[in-house]
Structure formats: C-alpha cells, structure tokens
Amino acid sequence: MKVTKYSxxxxxxxxxxxxxxxxxSGADQAMAETIVKEIESEMYEGISSKRIYKxxxxxxxxxxxxxxxxxxxxTALLGLGxxxxxxxxFIAKVMKExxxxxxxxxxxxxxxxSHEIDVLLLKNDIVSMIECKFHSxxxxxxxxxxxxxxxSRFNDLKDKxxxxxxxxxxxxKCIIVTNNKFTTDAIQFGECSGxxxxxxxxxxxxxxxxxxxxxxxYPVTCLTTLTKAEKDQLLILDCITIKDLIQHxxxxxxxxxSHNRTINVLKEANQLTN
Numbered sequence: 001m002k003v004t005k006y007s008x009x010x011x012x013x014x015x016x017x018x019x020x021x022x023x024x025s026g027a028d029q030a031m032a033e034t035i036v037k038e039i040e041s042e043m044y045e046g047i048s049s050k051r052i053y054k055x056x057x058x059x060x061x062x063x064x065x066x067x068x069x070x071x072x073x074x075t076a077l078l079g080l081g082x083x084x085x086x087x088x089x090f091i092a093k094v095m096k097e098x099x100x101x102x103x104x105x106x107x108x109x110x111x112x113x114s115h116e117i118d119v120l121l122l123k124n125d126i127v128s129m130i131e132c133k134f135h136s137x138x139x140x141x142x143x144x145x146x147x148x149x150x151x152s153r154f155n156d157l158k159d160k161x162x163x164x165x166x167x168x169x170x171x172x173k174c175i176i177v178t179n180n181k182f183t184t185d186a187i188q189f190g191e192c193s194g195x196x197x198x199x200x201x202x203x204x205x206x207x208x209x210x211x212x213x214x215x216x217x218y219p220v221t222c223l224t225t226l227t228k229a230e231k232d233q234l235l236i237l238d239c240i241t242i243k244d245l246i247q248h249x250x251x252x253x254x255x256x257x258s259h260n261r262t263i264n265v266l267k268e269a270n271q272l273t274n
Contacts, residue, residue: 004048006139013043018056025060025071035059061224066271069222073209074138074200077179079221079231084134084179086235088118090219091132091177093241094208095121097215101165110156117157121175122165128173128196129154135180142178142199144185150176151193179208216273218242225265230255242269 001013015036022032039055053075061068069076080087092102101122107114119130131150133142154174161168175196176182182190182199190197201207212218220239221231233255239245245252246269252262 001043002046003052004046006048006050006137010046015040018052022056022060022067022071026064026067027060031063035063065224065268068224069218069268069272070213072222072224073212073218074179076219076222077200077208078136078138079228080179080219080235080240081134081136084132086240087134087179088130088132089238089240091130092119093244094211094215094217095119095130097217098211099123103165108157108162109160110153111159112156115153115157120164120171122169125169126173127164127169127171128175129157129171130175130177133176133178135178138180141181141183142176142186143183144189146178146182147176147186147190147193147195147197150174151195154195177208216243218272220245222272223265223268225261225268230257242272245269246273 002010003013004010018036018039019029019032022035023029027035035056038059039052042055043052057068057071060071077087077090080090088104092104096102103120104118105116106120107116109115117129118132121128121130131153133146135142151174154171157171158174159170161170164171173196175198176190177198178200180200182197182202187197187202197203199207200209219241220226220234223231223242226234234245234251237251237254239248239251246266249262249266252265257265
C-alpha cells in the first residue's frame, strides 16, 4: 500500500510508524492497535498521510481528548501562524520553562545595520539570540540559506555590548528555531558554524516535541475543546500556552465561553499539564 505524503511523494505505508505516533500521544498498545485496524479498513492506494492523520485524530479524540491534544501537537504549532509572531512568543515560553530569562522582539544596532531579534535569552550570564523560522505548511523545510543568513546577522551583532537584562552584555550564542524541520545541509552548515539548531525533531530526543512533552508547555492551539476562532482569540489576549490559561482562567470568560464549556476546557488543560 502506497501513501501520499504532504510533499506529494509516494511512500510505502508503515503501520508501526502510525502505532508509534499514537503511543507517543499516551495511547496504550491495545488502543493504538484498535485505531490502526479501523484506519486500515478504510485505506486505499495513494491515500494521503493527511487523511490518515485526520482519521487517527478523530478516533483518538473519541477515546481521550488529552491523547488527541498531544497527537495534534505539530498541527497545533501551525496554529501559531500565519506570521509566526505567536510562535516566537511560544518559544520564549519553552525557554523560560528551562530557566532562561527572556525578552522578545528587541531591536539592536549591529556593527553595520540594525536587527530585530525574535527572542533574547539569559542564563548563567550568557546571552543568546534566537531567530525563528516559521512555516505555515508541514512539508516545508528550512534549507541551508536560513543558517547562512542568520549567521551573518549574528556576526554583525556579537562584537558589541548592549544594555541587556540590566547590565552591559554581548551576545555570545545564536540559536535557530523552526516549527518544521531543517534540511541535512542546513544542519551541517549550522553545526560547522557554531550555531545551535532546534526543530520539530532536532536535536534527536531534544527537539521541540520532546521539550513540550518534558516541560508540559503545550500551546493553547492543541486543545480539542476549543474552536479555532476561540484559540485565535486567546492568542490575541497573549494566552499562548495551556499553563497561561490555567493561571488566568478568566481568559475564557473574556472570550465568552459558557460555564460548562469552561469546565471542560480547564479539565483538558489540567490533564495535559499533569
């Protein structure tokens, strides 16, 4: 059986890969195998991976909203677009969970020109700059031109000192972050040039998906008990993560959710963080 990927490429269907993705969402082996059998009974030659994903999500949601929310994480990151400003805020939240002080959207004058930096970090007296590359489609990858361009910006900034985090400091590290993936050449160039790279699945076992699960810093866009319009309203209110929502439940009153729906949303949010 052949499956059509997001890019249009035809590949062999991999049952174990689908089972593994369901298991990572929290489903047990029996639950994952039951869902896979249901999907396989509906499959046909050339079926899109997007259709398989949507069907798996629906079946998972019938069993557990929390499992479905975790399974929906990569799509939820796309919901932080289309411009990517909310993605930058989300990455700052992920870094804050790891003990960094953060600042977003800072403009600094380099040696040659001025630069708007997406996120600045401080930890152990080391200042790092983060440049985010947001893609609105799952098949897009950040190629080698991205780290080449960002390296030139970093080089224009690193030799100067700035008033950062209440002291005169220089930027000594640069991190490139994308919600999707990097090409092999991009990773090779970045590593060779001393840049740090963070994508959906890179570094291995320490990519965005791993950090989100480890620190329970899920975006509000992964919640299954909210509509897309409601999620967009929360983002505009600066409610970026589920932890933000738990800390400030009045956001749900602001977007005029009913009492019963508010209970359901907060229940799902608390289950995800716990």
